[in-house]
Amino acid sequence: MLGCGNIMNWNPNETVDRALVKPRLASTRDLRNALLQTLHFVMEERGPYQLILVEPRVRFDLIEHEVSRLKEALRPEVAKYLLVFVGQGERWEAVAQNEHIENVSMAALNHFYHRPKDTAPSPATIKLGRPDLQSEVFRVLLNGWVHGRGPYASVELEQMVGCSYRTVAAALKSLGPLVGRLTDRRVYLKRFPERAWASFTAAASQSRSSLYFVDRSGQPRSAESLIRRLEKQGLKDVGVGGVFGAKTYYPALDLVGSPRLDLCVHAPDGHADVSFVERLDPGLVRTEDEHEPARLVLHVLRRKESLFDRDEDGGTFADPIECLADLTEARLMQQAEAFGAFLQRRGKELSGNK
Amino acid sequence: MGTNNQSSISPRDVLAEIAKAIPQDCHEHLIVIGSLAVGYHYFGGQAEMAVRTKDADCVLSPFTQAVPSGVEITNRLLESKWTVIIEGEWSAPGTAATPDSELPAVRLNPPGNLEWFLELLTVPDKARDQKGQQWTRLETEHGHFGICSFRFLSLTNYEPIKTELGIYVARPEMMALAALLEHPEIGEQRMSGGFAGRADVKRSNKDLGRVLAISRLATKTDEDILETWPAIWEAALRDRFPDSWTELATRAGDGLRALMGNEADLEEAHHTIVNGLLVSQPPSREMLRIIGRRLLQDAIDPLNKIG
Numbered sequence: 307m308l309g310c311g312n313i314m315n316w317n318p319n320e321t322v323d324r325a326l327v328k329p330r331l332a333s334t335r336d337l338r339n340a341l342l343q344t345l346h347f348v349m350e351e352r353g354p355y356q357l358i359l360v361e362p363r364v365r366f367d368l369i370e371h372e373v374s375r376l377k378e379a380l381r382p383e384v385a386k387y388l389l390v391f392v393g394q395g396e397r398w399e400a401v402a403q404n405e406h407i408e409n410v411s412m413a414a415l416n417h418f419y420h421r422p423k424d425t426a427p428s429p430a431t432i433k434l435g436r437p438d439l440q441s442e443v444f445r446v447l448l449n450g451w452v453h454g455r456g457p458y459a460s461v462e463l464e465q466m467v468g469c470s471y472r473t474v475a476a477a478l479k480s481l482g483p484l485v486g487r488l489t490d491r492r493v494y495l496k497r498f499p500e501r502a503w504a505s506f507t508a509a510a511s512q513s514r515s516s517l518y519f520v521d522r523s524g525q526p527r528s529a530e531s532l533i534r535r536l537e538k539q540g541l542k543d544v545g546v547g548g549v550f551g552a553k554t555y556y557p558a559l560d561l562v563g564s565p566r567l568d569l570c571v572h573a574p575d576g577h578a579d580v581s582f583v584e585r586l587d588p589g590l591v592r593t594e595d596e597h598e599p600a601r602l603v604l605h606v607l608r609r610k611e612s613l614f615d616r617d618e619d620g621g622t623f624a625d626p627i628e629c630l631a632d633l634t635e636a637r638l639m640q641q642a643e644a645f646g647a648f649l650q651r652r653g654k655e656l657s658g659n660k
Numbered sequence: 661m662g663t664n665n666q667s668s669i670s671p672r673d674v675l676a677e678i679a680k681a682i683p684q685d686c687h688e689h690l691i692v693i694g695s696l697a698v699g700y701h702y703f704g705g706q707a708e709m710a711v712r713t714k715d716a717d718c719v720l721s722p723f724t725q726a727v728p729s730g731v732e733i734t735n736r737l738l739e740s741k742w743t744v745i746i747e748g749e750w751s752a753p754g755t756a757a758t759p760d761s762e763l764p765a766v767r768l769n770p771p772g773n774l775e776w777f778l779e780l781l782t783v784p785d786k787a788r789d790q791k792g793q794q795w796t797r798l799e800t801e802h803g804h805f806g807i808c809s810f811r812f813l814s815l816t817n818y819e820p821i822k823t824e825l826g827i828y829v830a831r832p833e834m835m836a837l838a839a840l841l842e843h844p845e846i847g848e849q850r851m852s853g854g855f856a857g858r859a860d861v862k863r864s865n866k867d868l869g870r871v872l873a874i875s876r877l878a879t880k881t882d883e884d885i886l887e888t889w890p891a892i893w894e895a896a897l898r899d900r901f902p903d904s905w906t907e908l909a910t911r912a913g914d915g916l917r918a919l920m921g922n923e924a925d926l927e928e929a930h931h932t933i934v935n936g937l938l939v940s941q942p943p944s945r946e947m948l949r950i951i952g953r954r955l956l957q958d959a960i961d962p963l964n965k966i967g
Contacts (some may be wrong), residue, residue, distance in 0.1 A: 365946070394923065523950040524943060525876070531883050588953035 326355070331362040333594040337369060341376055341388070348387045356389040363591050366392055366399065373401045432578045437608030438513035439469040441506060443477035447485075447495050448503070449613055449627045452649050454656025457492035468574055468610030494657070498650045507634045514631065517580065519602040523589030526601050529567040532586050536569070537621055539582055543572040545614040547605060547624035548632040549641060554617065555626045556648045559641055568603045568632040570624035572612040580604060605632060668710040668939065669776055671699035677770055678716060678778060679825035681740060682733045687826040689729040691719045693781075693816045695870070695937050697829040701821065702877040703940075712856070712939045715767075716778045719830070720807065721817035726782035727798060730807050733780065734766050734800045741771040742778075753803020760795045763806030783817050784809045812838040818896040832874045833889045834896060839867040840960070841908055843915035846925050856935035861928050868919045869929030872948055873937040875955045886958035893959070894966050909967025913960035920952045 326347065328340045337359075344357040362369065369392060377385040390401040446466050450456040458466075463474045478485050484499045506513065521527075527535075533546055545551065548568025553559045571578050583590050583602065590602050605628065613625040624632075626649055633642035674696055682690060692700070694717040703709035720726040720733075738744070744753065745767040754763040766780040780798075784790040795806040815838040816830035823829055843864040855861040878885045893912075897905035919925045926945065934942035943951070 522946055523954075524947045525879055525883070525951075527883050534884075585957065588957065589950040 325358050327358045327360065328362070329360040331359055331364055332592055334364060334368060334372065335594065337362070337364055337372055341372065341390075344388060344390075345376075345380075345384075348384060354387045354389055356391060358391050358393065360393045362392060362394075363593070366394070366401075370401050432517065432580055432606075434515050434573065434576045434578060434606055434608070437576070439467055439473045439608070440477040440480065441513035442467045442607075442609040443469065443474055444481065444499075444502065444506065445625075445627050445631075446609065446611075446613070447477075447481075447493075448499065449625045451495040451498070451657045452626055452653045454653075456657070457486070457488055457494035459490075459492050463493075466609060466611045466613075468608075496658075498653055507631060510631055510635055514635075515578075515606040515608075516635070517578075517604040517606070518593050518596075518598075518600040519583060519590040519604070520593045520598045521587075521589050521601045522591045523587075526565070526589065527587045529565060529601075532567050532602065533621075535586050536582070537619070539585060540620070541582055542614075542622065543579075543612065544582060545570045545572070545612065545622045545624040545628075547629045548603070548636060549629075549638065551623045552626065552629040552633060552641070552645045554615070554621070554623050555629070556645055559645055559648075566600055566603060566636060568605060568624075568629075568636065570607050570612070570614070570628050571604050572607045572614070574608060574610045576608070578604070578606045603632070603636070605635075668712050669696075670709075671696045671711055672704045674716055674776060675700055675704070675823060675825055675827065675829075678718065679823075679827045681737055681742070681770070682827075683736050684826070686729045686733050688828075689720055689722075689725045690733070691721055691817055691820045691828040691830050693717045693719055693813075693830045693835055698832050698835065698870070698874055698877065698937055700823065700829050701832050702881070704823075709940050712936050714776055716776055718778055718780055719813055719816050720780060720782045721820075723783050723785045723809075726796060726807060730766065730780050730782070730796075730798045730805075731800050734768075734798060734805060735802070737768050737778070738800070738802045742768040743771070745769060745777055753800070753805055755804055756799075758804055760797055760806060763795060763797060763804055765808060766798065766805045780805075780807045781813060782807045782809045783814045784811060786814070810842065812841045814900045815841075815896055818900065819892075831892075832878060833892060836871045836874045836889075837893050837896065837912065839871050840912045840916060843868055844911055845915050846918050846922065855932050858928075858931060861932060862925065864915060865919065865925050865928040866932045868916050869932045870937060871916060872929065872951050872955070873933045876938065876943060876947075876951045879951070879954070884958075886955055887962075889959040890962040890966060893963050906967045909963050912963055912967075913956060916952065916956070916960065920949065920956075 326340065326344050328336070331337055331340065340357055340359075344355055347355040359369065369390070373388075373390050377388065380388070392399050392401060443463055446463060447456070447458070450458065460471055460474050464471060467473070478493060481495070481499060481502055484496055484502065486494045486496045488494075529550060533550060536544060536546070546554075546567075547570045548566065549559065549561055550567065553561060571580065573579070583604070586602070593600070605624075607624075607628070615623045615625065617623065623629075626645075630642060630645055630649060633645055675692060678690075678692070679687065694715065695711050695713040696716050699709070699711035720729050744764070746752075747767070752764070767777050769777045782796055784794065790809065790811045793808055793810050795808055798805045798807055815834045818831065818834050820828040820830050846862060846864045849863045850859070851861045851863055851866055855866060875886060894905075894909065897908055901908055919929055926949065930945045930948050933948065
């Protein structure tokens with residue numbers, strides 16, 4: 307009889323046929339998709355098919371609710387073939403049991419518990435889609451303007467972003483008359499590109515990859531505590547962004563009402579290692595539900611050079627343009643406006659306003 | 661350490677009654693441990709915060725004072741109409757002929773109140789490297805009793821906290837360390853009398869559950885406090901177990917890891933917490949799992965490394 311079992315007894319020689327395995331399912335939406343996929347296989351096989359959820363992020367009672375609702379809508383002769391198992395810790399539990407579930411081997415299920423760890427990429431590493439390198443060129447130029455750096459030769463931009471000559475050329479073309487060109491073909495931004503910036507922030511969710519984490523502990527750690535724990539880890543490829551990063555450039559920035567921490571993760575190869583989040587706080591869990599208030603947001607930087615700044619205490623900070631983008635994305639409009647105005651003043655002072 | 665048909669009681673009220681009842685000169689030798697001590701430490705001042713427990717465990721310290729203080733306290737309480745709990749084979753005080761291991765413990769109900777009882781324990785004799793539990797005889801005017809000691813009770817009198825009532829409460833992190841060491845694995849021993857409506861609760865799950873409850877209460881007042889525990893744990897282990905402290909530091913937490921890895925045991929621990937120390941603010945099981953992982957990361961893993 308299968309209801310729950312001990313994962314330590316698994317036999318690697320046994321396997322489960324006709325199963326869809328989903329490790330660390332993150333949201334109800336993902337669960338519904340997985341159920342529909344399984345249902346599709348049930349119809350194809352005209353027999354039992356299993357959905358195996360390994361350490362899902364969705365609560366067991368919610369899974370049970372979703373499965374029961376779906377089964378209510380199905381014909382009984384189809385519903386009975388939809389088998390769902392949840393593996394958590396060392397136990398398995400069957401969702402909405404029926405007579406077919408009793409025939410499933412526990413040891414075989416345990417095989418699946420281990421398989422994702424062995425064969426799939428570590429869930430702590432997120433594989434990212436195609437980067438928007440034109441946007442990276444734009445942000446590198448803008449960062450240069452704010453800091454009084456540049457002008458840049460095209461090859462410098464190519465190296466900083468890790469892109470081709472064509473990508474740089476396309477990015478410069480899109481900026482039009484805002485780009486100044488010297489006789490040696492080096493380029494620079496003439497002034498703060500208000501419209502281009504507005505376009506970038508409006509489409510930032512497409513050009514920047516962001517991962518959202520919520521607190522499940524009921525005792526969320528403060529952003530200050532998370533920053534201190536991050537510094538202890540001494541990571542070179544993670545920089546503090548958002549309000550806390552912006553404040554290092556502009557100490558007068560108002561911090562009130564900002565419990566969320568934004569971090570920039572430098573991942574030029576397209577794989578973001580987010581295993582450090584567990585060490586920041588085991589209470590942080592990734593979510594794709596935009597209605598849940600995030601305590602931590604990771605923004606993945608795809609360019610070759612991170613342009614992170616470091617302070618005397620060993621703290622690592624995202625560049626000010628990323629911080630500004632974080633403020634806008636978090637809809638902290640008052641802080642974004644104040645910080646944006648500060649950066650414009652600084653850019654004018656260091657790079658001019660041509 | 662007795663029965664578990666818990667009542668909701670105010671830690672402050674119970675400690676005040678104990679402090680008032682025992683002789684003044686015994687105050688400095690009495691340390692309250694267990695749920696009441698934890699409750700008093702974290703929400704002693706809040707009258708509405710109750711703890712569900714039945715027993716007020718009081719450790720006599722140091723060992724050389726345990727017998728004289730134990731005798732004095734027992735005599736005073738019995739003269740003040742406190743009553744001996746009649747339980748199973750221990751229905752009356754022992755005599756000179758009763759072997760140490762068969763003596764009844766000092767378990768006394770306050771006058772007219774069966775909601776809770778006081779139990780006397782003692783720290784172990786420092787001169788002996790005690791392994792299991794040991795009984796020490798108290799020859800009182802009302803008969804012979806025994807006071808029990810366990811090896812790791814010696815941690816509970818490490819820098820105890822003096823209350824405004826004059827008696828002491830053990831440091832919560834020291835009670836946590838004692839429980840972590842007392843349970844290197846999930847033992848099969850069940851709670852005699854069950855726990856909050858369940859007959860099958862393992863003692864390890866109850867005691868390790870309390871460690872999780874202490875951690876949750878501690879981080880409520882200071883989110884980073886768990887990071888301070890390895891240093892005081894190390895100091896206490898070096899002081900109390902100079903010959904074996906590295907071995908103890910290395911293995912501390914093995915039982916908790918076993919608990920965290922077994923859903924049935926974690927569920928039992930959760931049952932004891934939400935019906936015990938955290939009855940006023942019960943966490944979900946997921947929250948409990950998180951506090952366990954935080955405790956391992958911030959305090960136990962660093963202590964293991966020190967060892």
